[in-house]
Amino acid sequence: MVSAPFLVSAPGKVILFGEHAAVYGKPAIAAALSLRTFLLTSNNAAEFSDVVTLEFPDVELQYSWKIDSLPWNAVPKRSIDTVRPPSELNNGLMEAIGQDLVADLSPLQRSAAVAFLYLYLCLCSPDMPGMTFSVRSTLPIGAGLGSSASVSVCLAAALCLLSGEVSPPEKKEDSDSDFNAADYASIELIDAWAFLGERCIHGTPSGIDNAVASHGGAVMFQRMSKGNPNVRETMRNFPPLKLILIDSRQPRRTAVQVAYVAMLLQKHPLVTEPILDGIHALTSEAYKLLQMPKEKCDDAWEEQLRELVRVNHGLLVALGVSHPKLEAIKMATDELEIGETKLTGAGGGGCAITLVKKDVEESRIFELKQRLEGHGFAVYETSLGGFGAGCLFPTKSNAAEWEEWEEKLFSLHHMLGLGDREHIQQTVGVGSIEGWAFW
Numbered sequence: 057m058v059s060a061p062f063l064v065s066a067p068g069k070v071i072l073f074g075e076h077a078a079v080y081g082k083p084a085i086a087a088a089l090s091l092r093t094f095l096l097t098s099n100n101a102a103e104f105s106d107v108v109t110l111e112f113p114d115v116e117l118q119y120s121w122k123i124d125s126l127p128w129n130a131v132p133k134r135s136i137d138t139v140r141p142p143s144e145l146n147n148g149l150m151e152a153i154g155q156d157l158v159a160d161l162s163p164l165q166r167s168a169a170v171a172f173l174y175l176y177l178c179l180c181s182p183d184m185p186g187m188t189f190s191v192r193s194t195l196p197i198g199a200g201l202g203s204s205a206s207v208s209v210c211l212a213a214a215l216c217l218l219s220g221e222v223s224p225p226e227k228k229e230d231s232d233s234d235f236n237a238a239d240y241a242s243i244e245l246i247d248a249w250a251f252l253g254e255r256c257i258h259g260t261p262s263g264i265d266n267a268v269a270s271h272g273g274a275v276m277f278q279r280m281s282k283g284n285p286n287v288r289e290t291m292r293n294f295p296p297l298k299l300i301l302i303d304s305r306q307p308r309r310t311a312v313q314v315a316y317v318a319m320l321l322q323k324h325p326l327v328t329e330p331i332l333d334g335i336h337a338l339t340s341e342a343y344k345l346l347q348m349p350k351e352k353c354d355d356a357w358e359e360q361l362r363e364l365v366r367v368n369h370g371l372l373v374a375l376g377v378s379h380p381k382l383e384a385i386k387m388a389t390d391e392l393e394i395g396e397t398k399l400t401g402a403g404g405g406g407c408a409i410t411l412v413k414k415d416v417e418e419s420r421i422f423e424l425k426q427r428l429e430g431h432g433f434a435v436y437e438t439s440l441g442g443f444g445a446g447c448l449f450p451t452k453s454n455a456a457e458w459e460e461w462e463e464k465l466f467s468l469h470h471m472l473g474l475g476d477r478e479h480i481q482q483t484v485g486v487g488s489i490e491g492w493a494f495w
């Protein structure tokens with residue numbers, strides 16, 4: 057069991073193949089992003105020792121609840137012989153959280169607050185001291201890059217640490233080395249709790265986003281039914297793909313997009329099922345290609361991968377989850393012959409990825425960026441396949457900084473008007489400062 061203050065962090069993700077079909081038990085391929093979410097857990101001052109507080113400045117949310125007014129009686133009893141939480145939300149607890157505890161919040165704020173309350177009530181106890189949970193992210197929100205999963209993983213990790221369900225990780229040199237069985241068990245548990253957070257945020261998640269946000273790296277993921285364990289194949293020799301990540305800046309919610317596909321499937325099963333099967337088939341082909349030894353990754357290999365990107369986008373368009381702005385991004389990359397483009401994540405807005413052709417001159421990529429930025433789109437430079445969830449504790453060498461971080465980086469009060477999210481990565485970011493350890 058650890059005590060506050062401490063930081064946890066988890067990455068966003070890019071789905072390369074298979075979104076939406078993943079919800080129906082088809083495989084999907086995704087990799088962790090270098091853009092990440094950070095959560096600071098800190099103890100409240102004495103006068104606020106009876107409240108738990110959320111400070112989520114990115115969604116302009118600040119909310120406190122009196123700890124003893126929370127519906128502790130509605131928390132389901134955990135079976136003593138199962139460590140992992142069930143994969144379904146408990147209806148009684150969801151009803152008890154209901155609308156009253158999160159009144160006046162926008163849908164964007166409410167889903168994060170409900171995810172927090174659900175995990176806090178399940179993992180903590182009424183006799184814990186008053187604390188503040190402050191979330192900041194370098195990820196765009198609701199843009200297909202797994203912001204909700206990175207928040208859910210951060211919340212699950214912090215609350216599991218506080219309750220003693222998991223211990224801080226051993227320090228490792230890089231994401232692939234030093235397998236440690238205790239850390240593996242811990243991150244599996246964090247992943248399972250984060251899945252419930254994702255359920256609070258978007259209803260019927262496949263689990264791929266929280267799997268990548270907790271474990272990091274690149275994975276092939278397949279959701280299994282009837283209580284069978286999900287497939288999560290770590291793709292170790294993931295080839296270095298040249299990708300451009302473009303945010304249409306068109307807001308949308310994953311919950312709405314996923315519900316739309318569910319409606320289509322119900323209304324036109326004979327049409328929709330073959331589309332999902334087509335996505336399944338192309339993801340399986342892509343998986344084989346991405347597993348090829350390096351010496352076989354030639355021009356023909358690259359072309360095949362790009363073709364699959366194009367087909368995947370076409371099938372997502374058929375499912376009705378594209379958006380005119382995503383089509384404008386695709387058209388610009390097609391016109392400049394940069395590569396093949398698909399939407400990534402739930403679509404309806406949010407991000408697209410372009411798999412760039414090997415021989416494209418930098419001047420053309422520059423032109424693309426100018427054109428896209430001119431339309432108000434954001435172009436991200438990021439790398440794929442990094443660390444999963446990790447934590448950072450105060451030490452002798454960073455003791456002086458903690459107070460400043462709490463005040464300047466994480467407090468809603470100080471954040472409003474500050475704007476620059478990159479600042480957080482530079483100040484406490486993974487890779488920017490020493491001391492982070494990963495499960």
Ligand SMILES: Nc1ncnc2c1ncn2[C@@H]1O[C@H](COP(=O)(O)OP(=O)(O)OP(=O)(O)O)[C@@H](O)[C@H]1O
Pocket residue numbers: 093112113114115163164165166167168169191192193196197198199200201202203204205207257258265308309310311400401402403
């Ligand atoms: N920085 C943040 N602070 C607080 N809440 C956040 C933050 N980022 C995401 N969220 C929560 O996640 C929700 C957005 O999740 P949603 O699943 O719709 O989009 P996404 O995860 O960014 O995209 P996708 O699921 O397609 O990858 C927000 O409504 C909010 O509840």
Ligand SMILES: C[C@@](O)(CCO)CC(=O)[O-]
Pocket residue numbers: 071074075076077078079200202260261262263264265310314401402
């Ligand atoms: C649209 C979807 O397939 C991906 C969202 O990032 C939903 C999910 O798998 O949970």
Ligand SMILES: [Mg+2]
Pocket residue numbers: 202203204205258265310
């Ligand atoms: Mg999400």
